[in-house]
Amino acid sequence: MSQKYPYFLARDRAWQPAQYTPGYKTSITRSPKQALVSIQNASPSERSGPVFDGLEIGQYDNDLLMNFRTEGTQAGLPIGERIIMHGRVIDQFGKPVANTLVEMWQANSGGRYRHKKDNYLAPLDPNFGGVGRCMTDADGRYRFRTVRPGPYPWPNGINTWRPAHIHVSVMGPSISTRLITQMYFEGDPLIPLCPIVQVLKDPEAVETMVARLDMAMSKPMDCLAYRFDVVVRGALQTYFEE
Structure with a gap:
């Protein structure tokens, strides 16, 4: 890898927060208790797979307005502010990361996930699944069509709310290089109040x-x-989640 990328820039570990951060309560149980395992001990399949060349992407995999809608006309569309989420996946030198899998998942416009453990009182949207995926093109570009997610309360504190956000996973060349982050929206006043954001x-x-x-x-x-x-x-x- 060093021969292929002679000007490799190592990740600045000071950029990342401590994995054990009591202000973000679930980090107490999620933070590792044992030493990390070196990637050198991983199997060849973990270091090189999966390969996405043969991955079949459906017509609406990146269109959350369509990929979970009920049969019918306009009444079958999700409720909420329609948005386009797009951008590029690039490396440290601005070069595109082509043909990599980008996945995203989010709450609906009321702030509720389609998950059995989400008991927030906001209603589920029968026409919104909240998940999507696509492959980057030769220029590293990706695109999703969806609805803007709503904020929601969570039991980190007495009155703690998550800002509107979309989770993003970038796979890279193998499963061992997967990176996960969150996308927030410009101008949201809840961003600086979020305990997860505050660990940065x-x-x-x-x-x-x-x-x-x-x-x-x-x-x-x-x-x-x-x-x-x-x-x-x-x-x-x-910034990526550890």
Whole structure:
């Protein structure tokens, strides 16, 4: 790897928060109690697979307005503010990461996930599944059509709310290089109040997770667009969850 990328930039570990962060309560149980396992001990399949060349992407896999809707006309569409989420996956030198799998999942416009353990009182949307996937093109570009998720309360504190956000997974060349982050929306006043965001001590790290309104890509009389570029490594890397 060093021969192929002679100017490899190592990840700045100071950019990442401590894995044990009591202010974010679930980190107490989720933080590792044992030493991490070196990737050198992983099997060849873990270091090299999966290969996405033969992955079949459905027509609506990246269109959350359509991929869970009920049969019918306009009444079968999800409820909420329609948006386009798009951007590029690039490396530390600005070069595109092509043909990699990008997955996303989110709450509906009321702030509720389609998950059996989500008991928030907001209703489920029968026409919204909340998950999507796509492959990046040769220029590293990806695109989703969805609804803007709503904020929701969570029991981290007495009155703690998560900002509107979309979870994003970038697979990279293998399962062992998978990176996961969250995309927030520009101008959301809940971002600095979130205990998860507060574990990041560098304001620039927070900014890497904030999508920008992109009027040039918005569709008149249809939906706004938000651009979220993912930098997988280097000085300008996007903050990723450990």
